[in-house]
Amino acid sequence: MARNLTQTHALFEKAKQFMPYGVNSNFRYWGDEHTMVITRGEGAHIWDPDGNRYIDYRLAFGPVILGHGYRPVVERVAEVIQDGTLFAWTIPLEIQVAERILRMTDMDKVRLGNTGTEVTMHALRIARAYTGRERFIKFEGQYHGMHDYVLFSTASAPASAFGSRRNPINVQSSSGIPEGIRQYVINLPFNDLERLEETVEARWHELAAIFVEPMLGNAAGILPRPGWLEKLRELCDHYNIVLIFDEVKTGFRIAPGGAQEYFGVKADLATYAKAMGNGFPIGAIAGTQEVMGIIEGGGVSHGGTYTGNAVGVAAADATLEILETQPIIESINERGRELMDGIDEILGKADIPHCMTGLPPMFSFILGTDEEPADFRDYCAGDGGLYERLAMALIDRGVMPDSDGREPWFLCYSHGEQEIAETLTAFEEAVKDAKR
Numbered sequence: 001m002a003r004n005l006t007q008t009h010a011l012f013e014k015a016k017q018f019m020p021y022g023v024n025s026n027f028r029y030w031g032d033e034h035t036m037v038i039t040r041g042e043g044a045h046i047w048d049p050d051g052n053r054y055i056d057y058r059l060a061f062g063p064v065i066l067g068h069g070y071r072p073v074v075e076r077v078a079e080v081i082q083d084g085t086l087f088a089w090t091i092p093l094e095i096q097v098a099e100r101i102l103r104m105t106d107m108d109k110v111r112l113g114n115t116g117t118e119v120t121m122h123a124l125r126i127a128r129a130y131t132g133r134e135r136f137i138k139f140e141g142q143y144h145g146m147h148d149y150v151l152f153s154t155a156s157a158p159a160s161a162f163g164s165r166r167n168p169i170n171v172q173s174s175s176g177i178p179e180g181i182r183q184y185v186i187n188l189p190f191n192d193l194e195r196l197e198e199t200v201e202a203r204w205h206e207l208a209a210i211f212v213e214p215m216l217g218n219a220a221g222i223l224p225r226p227g228w229l230e231k232l233r234e235l236c237d238h239y240n241i242v243l244i245f246d247e248v249k250t251g252f253r254i255a256p257g258g259a260q261e262y263f264g265v266k267a268d269l270a271t272y273a274k275a276m277g278n279g280f281p282i283g284a285i286a287g288t289q290e291v292m293g294i295i296e297g298g299g300v301s302h303g304g305t306y307t308g309n310a311v312g313v314a315a316a317d318a319t320l321e322i323l324e325t326q327p328i329i330e331s332i333n334e335r336g337r338e339l340m341d342g343i344d345e346i347l348g349k350a351d352i353p354h355c356m357t358g359l360p361p362m363f364s365f366i367l368g369t370d371e372e373p374a375d376f377r378d379y380c381a382g383d384g385g386l387y388e389r390l391a392m393a394l395i396d397r398g399v400m401p402d403s404d405g406r407e408p409w410f411l412c413y414s415h416g417e418q419e420i421a422e423t424l425t426a427f428e429e430a431v432k433d434a435k436r
């Protein structure tokens with residue numbers, strides 16, 4: 001099936017004249033033939049400049065939890081910004097949003113930011129200031145944003161680069177990071193209790209934080225094994241290490257209180273962004289009084305010209321009010337479950353070995369193996385080429401997941417029964433294409 005992409009390609013060619021790769025984020029460049037331009041979104045749908053319509057499961061990498069252009073959010077923002085957007089003073093709406101975040105996440109104190117990168121960077125500084133230690137543990141395949149400290153062993157490297165499990169190698173994800181930075185991060189395989197305990201017992205005195213995506217939101221949504229998050233909590237308590245949940249993808253998505261609520265494990269700090277603003281730029285670091293209180297001593301820098309700006313705050317006010325007071329996440333779960341079950345069945349009937357991963361609001365699947373993955377190394381055993389062919393065949397049929405199975409399928413409240421049914425019909429046809 002060939003879509004007409006004449007206008008899309010013409011606009012992309014023009015974009016390349018002005019922006020490296022023709023995009024404002026490397027993740028959006030899919031090569032000269034497949035990079036998209038989008039003109040409009042409404043609910044669960046997006047349109048390209050040629051008028052092709054897609055059911056959107058990328059949802060901008062997760063933020064759009066209610067739907068594109070969701071009226072109650074857009075209207076709240078439009079109303080609030082009539083009175084100005086930025087004053088370098090607190091606005092009453094910030095207080096309301098802060099109070100709601102704390103109620104939903106069961107934390108004590110919160111500071112707002114604008115992006116996931118910004119809040120993870122500050123969370124790390126707060127943890128270092130609190131403990132007086134400099135190093136931290138993160139896990140292979142996890143992504144915590146674009147700042148230098150965390151751009152190691154993300155899901156963009158092949159598993160072969162990570163070395164042995166006994167001695168994992170920190171794989172730098174970008175040029176331009178000073179050589180000395182790598183000494184601060186220790187990357188370990190997710191869900192590997194033995195390796196974790198051994199490392200913490202040997203190095204606790206250097207460790208400011210264990211920084212974890214509670215499920216691998218950047219590696220197919222791989223779930224924590226029973227006891228894994230509890231063990232992190234136990235080790236952090238025992239050695240006075242700050243446990244940071246990076247909830248930029250899971251926050252306000254897998255449960256109103258995010259992964260802390262879903263998995264029943266409390267963090268000392270949690271970082272949020274994406275779903276809290278339904279696509280408007282807003283982020284947050286929430287934490288215990290004990291750890292967040294370090295800011296009030298005056299020695300820890302946190303700030304920014306745009307933190308708490310009225311645009312993001314108004315969006316968060318409307319989005320979180322809806323998520324807190326209406327059964328939105330239940331509905332997303334239901335639709336996501338239908339979609340996961342349907343995909344599972346179609347792949348089974350087509351005799352494609354596969355394993356469904358993640359949770360209904362953000363799931364993926366691994367092809368070519370039916371072993372449940374525990375970590376990013378396991379994910380890499382799957383057939384990424386087949387996944388990409390399948391995704392591209394879906395996109396040709398008006399269903400848009402990411403072309404890369406590491407990036408979950410995101411569900412929003414606007415995905416209704418009809419969208420799920422249409423998706424499954426397209427999926428059945430796309431599987432036949434991809435197998436050829």
Ligand SMILES: Cc1ncc(COP(=O)(O)O)c(C=O)c1O
Pocket residue numbers: 061115116117118120143144145146213217218246247248249273274
């Ligand atoms: C878990 C996690 N943390 C942090 C970030 C960075 O967020 P942002 O792209 O808003 O800077 C991302 C982005 O995808 C993420 O998935």
